[in-house]
Amino acid sequence: MLKALLLLLLIPPVFGQTKPVELRIAAAADLQPVLEAVGPVYEKKANVHLLVSYAASSILVSQIISAGPGGPFDVFMGADFYFPEKVVAANLADTGSPIPYAKGTLVLWTRNGSPFNPLQLSALESSNLKSLAIADPEHAPYGRAAVEALKALKLQDKVKDHLVRAENVGQAGQFAFTGNAELAIISKTLAVSPKFKQSGTFVLFPFSSYNSITQTAVVLRSSAQRDAAHAFLNWFLSSEVQPHLPDLGLTPVK
Amino acid sequence: MSEPLLHEHITATLDSITIDVTVALRSPWTVLFGPSGSGKSTILRSIAGLRGGAPAWKRHIPLASQQAALFPHMTVKGNLEFGRELPTGDFKREQELHAERFQDLVRLFRISDLLERYPAQLSGGQAQRVSVARALMPRYSRLVLLDEPFTGLEQALRDELLLALKQWTREHRLPVLSVTHDVTEALLLEAEVIKLREGRIVAQGPAQEVLAEERLQLLRSLDGSRTFTL
Amino acid sequence: MDLDALWLTFRLALTTTAILLCVGLPLAAWLAYGQSRLRPLVQALVALPLVLPPTVLGFYLLVLLGPTTAVGRVITTTLGHPLAFSFTGLLIGSLLYSLPFAVQPLVSGMMAIAPELREAAATLGARPSVVFVRVTMPLIRPSLLTAGILTFTHTIGEFGVVLMLGGNIPGATRTLSIALYDEVADFNFAAANRTALLLLAFSFVSLLLVHWRAGQRSTRLV
Numbered sequence: 001m002l003k004a005l006l007l008l009l010l011i012p013p014v015f016g017q018t019k020p021v022e023l024r025i026a027a028a029a030d031l032q033p034v035l036e037a038v039g040p041v042y043e044k045k046a047n048v049h050l051l052v053s054y055a056a057s058s059i060l061v062s063q064i065i066s067a068g069p070g071g072p073f074d075v076f077m078g079a080d081f082y083f084p085e086k087v088v089a090a091n092l093a094d095t096g097s098p099i100p101y102a103k104g105t106l107v108l109w110t111r112n113g114s115p116f117n118p119l120q121l122s123a124l125e126s127s128n129l130k131s132l133a134i135a136d137p138e139h140a141p142y143g144r145a146a147v148e149a150l151k152a153l154k155l156q157d158k159v160k161d162h163l164v165r166a167e168n169v170g171q172a173g174q175f176a177f178t179g180n181a182e183l184a185i186i187s188k189t190l191a192v193s194p195k196f197k198q199s200g201t202f203v204l205f206p207f208s209s210y211n212s213i214t215q216t217a218v219v220l221r222s223s224a225q226r227d228a229a230h231a232f233l234n235w236f237l238s239s240e241v242q243p244h245l246p247d248l249g250l251t252p253v254k
Numbered sequence: 255m256s257e258p259l260l261h262e263h264i265t266a267t268l269d270s271i272t273i274d275v276t277v278a279l280r281s282p283w284t285v286l287f288g289p290s291g292s293g294k295s296t297i298l299r300s301i302a303g304l305r306g307g308a309p310a311w312k313r314h315i316p317l318a319s320q321q322a323a324l325f326p327h328m329t330v331k332g333n334l335e336f337g338r339e340l341p342t343g344d345f346k347r348e349q350e351l352h353a354e355r356f357q358d359l360v361r362l363f364r365i366s367d368l369l370e371r372y373p374a375q376l377s378g379g380q381a382q383r384v385s386v387a388r389a390l391m392p393r394y395s396r397l398v399l400l401d402e403p404f405t406g407l408e409q410a411l412r413d414e415l416l417l418a419l420k421q422w423t424r425e426h427r428l429p430v431l432s433v434t435h436d437v438t439e440a441l442l443l444e445a446e447v448i449k450l451r452e453g454r455i456v457a458q459g460p461a462q463e464v465l466a467e468e469r470l471q472l473l474r475s476l477d478g479s480r481t482f483t484l
Numbered sequence: 485m486d487l488d489a490l491w492l493t494f495r496l497a498l499t500t501t502a503i504l505l506c507v508g509l510p511l512a513a514w515l516a517y518g519q520s521r522l523r524p525l526v527q528a529l530v531a532l533p534l535v536l537p538p539t540v541l542g543f544y545l546l547v548l549l550g551p552t553t554a555v556g557r558v559i560t561t562t563l564g565h566p567l568a569f570s571f572t573g574l575l576i577g578s579l580l581y582s583l584p585f586a587v588q589p590l591v592s593g594m595m596a597i598a599p600e601l602r603e604a605a606a607t608l609g610a611r612p613s614v615v616f617v618r619v620t621m622p623l624i625r626p627s628l629l630t631a632g633i634l635t636f637t638h639t640i641g642e643f644g645v646v647l648m649l650g651g652n653i654p655g656a657t658r659t660l661s662i663a664l665y666d667e668v669a670d671f672n673f674a675a676a677n678r679t680a681l682l683l684l685a686f687s688f689v690s691l692l693l694v695h696w697r698a699g700q701r702s703t704r705l706v
Contacts, residue, residue, distance in 0.1 A: 130566075131566075164652070317607040326601075
């Protein structure tokens with residue numbers, strides 16, 4: 001009897017699951033709700049474990065470039081073209097050009113109970129406005145887009161003194177979520193995520209007011225999981241994911 | 255004095271003994287006598303107000319502790335003047351009285367050449383003398399507590415100092431309670447002795463009587479190497 | 485060199501140090517000499533910022549003292565604006581974050597004073613405030629200096645709290661450490677290097693001062 005049990009203990013490596021591949025992803029802050037939603041689906045399907053670090057694009061790129069080959073990530077999913085392009089320029093990407101995977105949308109968000117309900121873009125002109133949070137335009141694509149939109153709508157000077165610059169678009173949302181800022185210009189991905197949806201409302205900025213946000217990704221050349229990385233990106237670009245992007249606040253790349 | 259100038263019940267627990275005494279002081283100079291560990295310092299500290307009850311700074315009972323405890327950041331002069339009371343009424347008169355007291359004690363304790371020194375520059379015996387002098391400076395004390403004030407002083411100096419102090423405190427009507435384990439001291443002071451043993455008062459009375467036994471032992475141990483008068 | 489950030493950082497550090505020394509002295513005295521049973525609890529609370537990630541502190545200030553809580557609303561009404569994105573907010577964050585650096589050296593210094601000294605002063609008629617001013621304070625001068633230098637230096641380097649709470653407003657909340665972070669994120673490594681060196685040199689000099697002073701102690705009687 002005991003012998004049988006011991007034998008059983010030796011068997012698992014044969015019949016059990018193989019150890020999942022670990023894929024390290026550097027992701028722009030606006031992707032947090034998206035990857036948290038689709039990530040588990042992929043993990044189960046492909047037997048891959050996704051390790052995601054969210055931060056402002058510029059910070060991630062800084063880390064990737066300083067680390068050089070053998071750095072801490074396998075994939076960088078950015079929120080625009082500019083930052084992943086820097087990785088290509090530093091000769092660290094395994095493609096000659098960043099891979100577009102989705103399009104982003106810029107929104108204005110406010111908390112339920114803020115003085116700007118029901119929300120309209122004209123709230124930005126209000127003299128009652130104390131703080132407007134945006135992601136830092138130098139470090140985050142959505143921050144840059146926010147400044148573009150404000151310029152296009154000729155609101156730049158009006159809001160200049162009320163501007164609060166957050167580290168990344170997630171933190172910009174957080175400032176408004178906690179009520180410290182009355183308004184925030186953030187990504188639609190954040191605005192439609194459960195937390196933000198429940199506690200506030202948003203309006204879109206006219207697409208003509210900012211350069212379209214094409215979110216692109218690169219796979220790191222030195223990564224040991226390049227195949228797995230490309231498999232993941234391909235899945236993200238497949239019909240399993242792209243049609244569902246609008247629910248998550250993005251639009252399909254095609 | 256028939257009405258005791260101090261009457262206090264003191265209890266404490268030290269490492270191995272429990273102190274339970276009622277201290278009643280009637281004489282100009284009372285000596286708390288007992289072996290080390292019998293609780294003498296604890297009793298002094300209680301009377302000084304350092305162990306609860308009315309706070310020490312209200313009691314007007316200065317304490318010169320065994321370890322000199324001079325303020326290291328002040329000169330000897332600074333230390334002596336520390337307890338300078340706020341002038342009440344005639345400012346000029348207070349100044350005079352204070353200066354007088356100062357000169358008195360400096361002379362008595364032979365510390366005039368030490369006034370500008372810092373405590374770190376004093377010998378053990380010198381520090382001791384300054385500490386006792388400092389405790390005697392406040393002019394409105396109702397009692398002064400001296401914990402082993404003459405320990406560490408060489409004998410000749412001690413004898414002189416002791417007698418001078420005895421006279422001075424009587425003149426200024428300042429009652430003293432001192433601690434010692436030295437029989438000769440108690441006898442020289444002609445003090446009332448409270449004998450302590452293991453936290454209890456076992457005898458109280460004139461030195462001659464209470465320390466009769468110890469005195470005899472002392473006489474026997476002296477090989478006539480010193481004349482001894484009482 | 486971002487002069488705005490430099491001046492702001494200095495202002496923050498100076499104000500924090502001044503306030504913490506004033507508040508820290510009575511608090512330290514209570515911790516060193518008090519009898520209350522609450523002391524260990526307060527001691528732990530004072531030490532908490534040492535182990536608490538600054539971002540946690542920043543987070544709590546952001547959320548708990550923000551307009552969504554009752555306390556936060558009181559603050560917002562009193563100040564006229566929320567705590568976040570203001571010098572006041574940073575100041576409060578700094579006060580909490582640097583608290584142990586001010587209080588702990590003071591407590592150590594006070595506890596190092598032989599109790600007989602304070603007792604002698606008391607029996608000579610000095611009330612507690614007089615004992616504090618004439619005996620305790622002069623004897624803890626080295627500790628005061630240490631507390632001041634450590635608090636100042638620590639505040640200069642503060643980052644996590646400012647990041648969470650500041651909003652990166654030039655002149656108001658954009659401190660040197662934030663400026664450094666920005667410079668790195670902007671790939672402006674030359675500027676980043678300059679700022680970093682400045683911060684490093686400053687910290688080093690401060691620590692040197694503290695240790696030089698401590699070495700001096702053995703030759704002086706205090």
